[in-house]
Amino acid sequence: MTDVLLAAGALPTWSWNPVADLREMWAFPFMVNAFRAGTLVAVGAGAMGWFMVLRRQSFAGHTVATVGFPGAACAALLGVSVSYGYFAFCVAAALVIAAMPRGGRAAGGHESAVTGTVQAFLLACGFLFTTLYHGLLGGVTSLLFGSFLGITSGQVWLLLAVTAAVLAVLAAVGRPLLFASVDPDVAAGRGVPVRALSAVFLVLLGAATAEASQITGTLLVFALLVMPAAAAQALSARPAVSLALAVLIAAAVTWAGLTVAYYSPYPVGFYVTTFAFAAYVLSRGGRYVRERIARPALEPLPAGGAA
Amino acid sequence: MTAARTASVGAVTDPAADPVAPPVVSLRGAAVRVGGRTLWSGVGLDVGAGEFVAVLGPNGVGKSTLVKVVLGVRQPAAGEVRVLGAAPGRAGARVGYLPQRRSFDASLRMRGADIVRLGWDGDRWGLPLPLPGRFRRGAAAASARIAEVIGLVGAEGYADRPIGQCSGGEQQRLLIAQALVRRPRLLVLDEPLDSLDLPNQAAVAALIGRICRDEGVAVMMVAHDVNPILAHLDRVVYLAEGGAVTGRPGDVITSATLSRLYGTPIEVLATSDGRLVVVGQPEAPARHVDRHEDGGRGAAVPGPRDARANVPADLAPFAPAEPGPSGPSGPSASSASPAPPASPVSEDVRRD
Numbered sequence: 001m002t003d004v005l006l007a008a009g010a011l012p013t014w015s016w017n018p019v020a021d022l023r024e025m026w027a028f029p030f031m032v033n034a035f036r037a038g039t040l041v042a043v044g045a046g047a048m049g050w051f052m053v054l055r056r057q058s059f060a061g062h063t064v065a066t067v068g069f070p071g072a073a074c075a076a077l078l079g080v081s082v083s084y085g086y087f088a089f090c091v092a093a094a095l096v097i098a099a100m101p102r103g104g105r106a107a108g109g110h111e112s113a114v115t116g117t118v119q120a121f122l123l124a125c126g127f128l129f130t131t132l133y134h135g136l137l138g139g140v141t142s143l144l145f146g147s148f149l150g151i152t153s154g155q156v157w158l159l160l161a162v163t164a165a166v167l168a169v170l171a172a173v174g175r176p177l178l179f180a181s182v183d184p185d186v187a188a189g190r191g192v193p194v195r196a197l198s199a200v201f202l203v204l205l206g207a208a209t210a211e212a213s214q215i216t217g218t219l220l221v222f223a224l225l226v227m228p229a230a231a232a233q234a235l236s237a238r239p240a241v242s243l244a245l246a247v248l249i250a251a252a253v254t255w256a257g258l259t260v261a262y263y264s265p266y267p268v269g270f271y272v273t274t275f276a277f278a279a280y281v282l283s284r285g286g287r288y289v290r291e292r293i294a295r296p297a298l299e300p301l302p303a304g305g306a307a
Numbered sequence: 308m309t310a311a312r313t314a315s316v317g318a319v320t321d322p323a324a325d326p327v328a329p330p331v332v333s334l335r336g337a338a339v340r341v342g343g344r345t346l347w348s349g350v351g352l353d354v355g356a357g358e359f360v361a362v363l364g365p366n367g368v369g370k371s372t373l374v375k376v377v378l379g380v381r382q383p384a385a386g387e388v389r390v391l392g393a394a395p396g397r398a399g400a401r402v403g404y405l406p407q408r409r410s411f412d413a414s415l416r417m418r419g420a421d422i423v424r425l426g427w428d429g430d431r432w433g434l435p436l437p438l439p440g441r442f443r444r445g446a447a448a449a450s451a452r453i454a455e456v457i458g459l460v461g462a463e464g465y466a467d468r469p470i471g472q473c474s475g476g477e478q479q480r481l482l483i484a485q486a487l488v489r490r491p492r493l494l495v496l497d498e499p500l501d502s503l504d505l506p507n508q509a510a511v512a513a514l515i516g517r518i519c520r521d522e523g524v525a526v527m528m529v530a531h532d533v534n535p536i537l538a539h540l541d542r543v544v545y546l547a548e549g550g551a552v553t554g555r556p557g558d559v560i561t562s563a564t565l566s567r568l569y570g571t572p573i574e575v576l577a578t579s580d581g582r583l584v585v586v587g588q589p590e591a592p593a594r595h596v597d598r599h600e601d602g603g604r605g606a607a608v609p610g611p612r613d614a615r616a617n618v619p620a621d622l623a624p625f626a627p628a629e630p631g632p633s634g635p636s637g638p639s640a641s642s643a644s645p646a647p648p649a650s651p652v653s654e655d656v657r658r659d
Binding site: 054056171172173174175176178179182183185186187188189190191192233234236237238239242 | 417432486
């Protein structure tokens with residue numbers, strides 16, 4: 001993002017006065033929009049990712065995010081807005097994954113193989129599309145790794161609308177979705193529509209990633225989906241607390257990444273991902289240390305063994 | 308043909324039960340077809356309030372399918388099924404259900420108390436808003452009930468630990484608490500003692516018996532070994548060979564009744580400590596171990612023969628508590644031919 005500033009001839013310097021630094025950064029409208037869009041993406045991805053990690057559907061989520069790349073490339077080739085490509089491919093991938101039989105945890109391997117096959121094929125298609133459409137050559141990097149530059153206010157509003165809609169649906173189905181994620185058999189016995197919820201969740205994931213990918217790129221959005229959620233679940237075993245933590249961590253690493261990237265010549269995606277990774281490592285390490293202190297000698301046997 | 312093997316022995320109605328109140332579960336001539344094959348037919352059963360009923364039988368006979376019929380997940384091919392005076396599946400929270408043994412992923416970061424809470428409000432849509440007044444009172448009632456039911460199963464010590472880190476017996480108690488939290492009138496349990504060690508089997512069986520007696524909850528429990536729950540049982544449903552026998556345990560688990568049900572000579576022996584041993588049933592218990600063991604840990608579990616010498620009751624229906632020191636190798640009840648009448652125990656050991 002600092003390309004623009006470098007072109008202007010000066011890399012901004014960190015003054016150790018946060019208020020002054022923020023004021024300096026936010027003097028640029030493109031930085032304000034980057035923070036707005038980043039926050040919206042982080043909140044949506046944090047909440048959706050928390051359920052994704054809980055449901056052990058990280059691979060499905062990765063696929064849904066990744067197919068945005070061939071989607072955008074295909075849309076560019078066809079001469080329509082890349083937004084349509086993102087939405088069409090992400091939601092279609094979500095529907096395909098949802099339609100595949102998911103017969104309990106034993107069938108997880110099967111699902112992974114099919115999902116991976118579809119993902120690999122579509123990625124290859126994406127490269128074909130970008131090769132066929134020569135004008136997009138410079139854009140491959142931004143499709144994959146995103147660009148926080150030049151986000152218009154209109155895009156921020158659209159992002160706000162999509163994030164609000166996704167969070168509203170998530171709030172409405174939240175508890176049954178949690179029940180179905182943790183304990184599908186009992187949830188089904190209680191009348192929770194487990195399969196329908198799974199499809200709703202994947203489509204929601206597809207919509208959220210399609211919108212976010214246009215700014216963060218198809219790879220960075222996955223980092224924001226999986227890492228804050230995994231870190232938060234390591235920190236707390238209380239659902240409400242760890243869900244809130246996931247959103248907070250996602251927002252914090254996005255802000256930190258944007259800020260550091262503003263003052264350095266390296267890409268924002270690297271910083272956001274690195275900070276999220278650091279949060280994950282710290283939380284796992286912290287949990288490990290805490291458990292050693294709490295129960296130094298006797299770890300309970302893994303669940304399901306002889307009780 | 309199946310009707311001939313279907314029978315009801317002993318008193319069907321419990322004299323203690325209120326004759327006016329409708330039974331909690333009632334099956335009349337129920338039959339189930341799976342893939343064009345009649346799994347069982349002509350099953351009649353009445354479960355009164357506070358009664359403890361076990362569903363017994365060899366593997367693949369349709370015990371879990373009977374549970375699914377009672378839950379309304381599967382439709383009977385024939386006959387009438389009523390649960391709490393309505394069609395199955397309509398009773399909602401008045402039926403608590405504990406599916407076949409499953410353990411939570413060891414990495415699942417959710418406290419046992421949260422798992423129990425899912426039984427309270429996990430099927431409700433929308434979010435509980437942190438509003439004052441009415442909502443707060445509801446939240447307090449929920450917390451009180453969850454704490455109460457955790458105390459009922461004796462899980463206070465580990466309810467705040469992530470459930471993945473609890474032992475199998477601890478998880479099972481928490482799941483029973485989850486099934487009980489909405490005060491059901493019927494508790495349906497599918498092999499809740501499966502994969503628990505013997506002390507935990509006895510403890511969980513005693514817990515279920517106590518809940519049944521003290522809370523007045525009717526319990527319908529699928530079991531592949533009757534011995535841990537024998538002392539608590541009011542009635543058994545024994546499924547085999549497409550038919551069923553219903554009655555008191557002492558009337559059903561007899562040589563005569565089971566021989567008639569299977570259509571082949573069956574011996575029921577009582578050990579000195581009161582355990583029942585069924586010898587000669589044609590179905591193979593070894594399949595049971597394969598079917599229920601989840602892949603990852605299956606390798607660590609000893610084969611049915613080795614295990615049977617140590618924990619026989621865990622692996623074979625009504626298996627002998629002591630195979631006898633004279634046994635040349637581990638006995639197996641998996642033979643297709645029943646034991647000849649003479650000296651059933653030694654025959655059982657030899658057969659294989």
